[in-house]
Amino acid sequence: MSVEVFLRHRSGAFALDVAFETRGGVTALFGPSGAGKTSIVSAIAGLTRPQQGRIAVNGRVLLDTAARLWVPAEARRTAVVFQDSRLFPHMSVEDNLLFGWRRATVKAEAASIAHVVELLGLGGLLTRRPRGLSGGEKSRVALGRALLAAPDMLLLDEPLASLDAARRDEILPYLERLARETKLPMIYVSHSVEEVARLADEIVVLKDGRVSAQGSAFDLLTDVNAIAGVPPLGAVFEASLAEQRADGLSLLAFDGGALAVAKLKRPLGARVRVRLRAEDIMLAREEPRAISANNVLPCVVSALRAGGDQADVQLLCGATRLVARITGASRARLGLEPGVAVFAIVKSVTVEREAG
């Protein structure tokens, strides 16, 4: 399970020059518009032909300009979910869903059609026409259509960018579930930190047609110096449901401690992704007592970035990295420097919701 991408293309003033490799899972292409995200997706899908490049998915070479090898888009098995859905207006939802399936050389089984319909909540839409669907429903159908084409990889080109916040929140749980359940390598184009934090395993940060940073989502999003112009998150990590406590809270164990969160209706041992906002973490030099916050984690300061009257304090809690955003004045008063032991008081924890 790997995707290998090397592309070099110049058109007008824009030059694309990128190389990256992923180990499967969800790889986010992250960056501002004009950074080259969509150009990369088009080249991987075979909709544009780069001047120089090599693309391989799970070892199958789709493009190699040095070897004059070019697999046309219709034979690449790289399904795309476009930002504007691109559903066929003259077909029912069902015919849209089955368009790629009917043409696939390796067909998904009937059971998996039912599974995709269930996974994306499409059961009630099958006989409808795309015209009558809401934006969120269109996105789900486009996603189902791509999945049923039995692709070797999935390319998602800002699939949520044209939706409002409420619709986005409606789709994200489906995507989270998909990312968890499928083994398909996915490339997810986005300029939203939240989407990336919720879905990505790895991140490739793009700027002006070049890769400016690459790494795991857990590291990159909590690195105070990794992505210029993007403030770090408080934390992104995987935890497992360890205990349903008698006080009604659920205990999530992670590498570095445990967090008590509002009751999660999941089986014990279930893996969930946890996100903290940097603004929701307070710091104390001594262990606070009699405090309303449910979570106090012992940490060590590992790095600092001060800018203006704010400071981002990077912490290590076991092997897990946290970032607290505090004022410059607080930082000076507490005498925070790398190596100092502190307690992180977590005011609020966001855990992915169940789709449906």
Next chain:
Amino acid sequence: MIEILSPAESQALLLSLRVSAVAVTCALPFAFATALFLARPHVGAAGRFAGKTLVDGIVHLPLVLPPVAVGFLLLMAFGSRGPVGGWLLAHLGIRFVFSWTGAALASALITFPLQVRAIRLALEASDAGLGEAARTLGARVFDRLANITLPLALPGIISGAITAFAASLGEFGAIITFVSNIPGQTQTLPLAIYAALQIPGGEVQAARLCGLSILLALLFMTAAEFAARAARR
């Protein structure tokens, strides 16, 4: 069959319908191919752009040329001693002059630009992104043509065909020049009106045929509107 019409009138009416139906049906595949060529975005090469402009001009020629000129050109090419007509007659036994098939050929040529325009507009209005989506889902070129391009252009194809049919019912100059005015063979409605006016006291007959023409034209233009609306749904 049609009792309020005289035998001569119904003969002219049926001939008109037959000539127009054959003209439009035979021209349609060529019109679709031409529209497809013209609607494709011209990528780069200046040569292809020039070729497209030339084809566009030739297609529209019958619309701006006097129909009599078109009829004359047809007579030169497809007449029994013309280069094309002579060959067809000698090798395939197909004769256009003085025959209803000639009237259909003239009508097809005159109404060809109407069909091309309507189909081209529909093709240009449909989203090119849908073709890309179909490609990434494994649809090859003829697959996309049959299942994406053609159905999306259907409203244009239908309204183009009906408009061409209605226009073809009124074609006069090219037909009379190319295949003459022979009752039962090449005398369509407009030619019958013209013939009636050549006879002293034929005004009543001409007026009846005129009314019939108006009725037919209205009928088909309305049908075109409805068909296009239904296909869009």
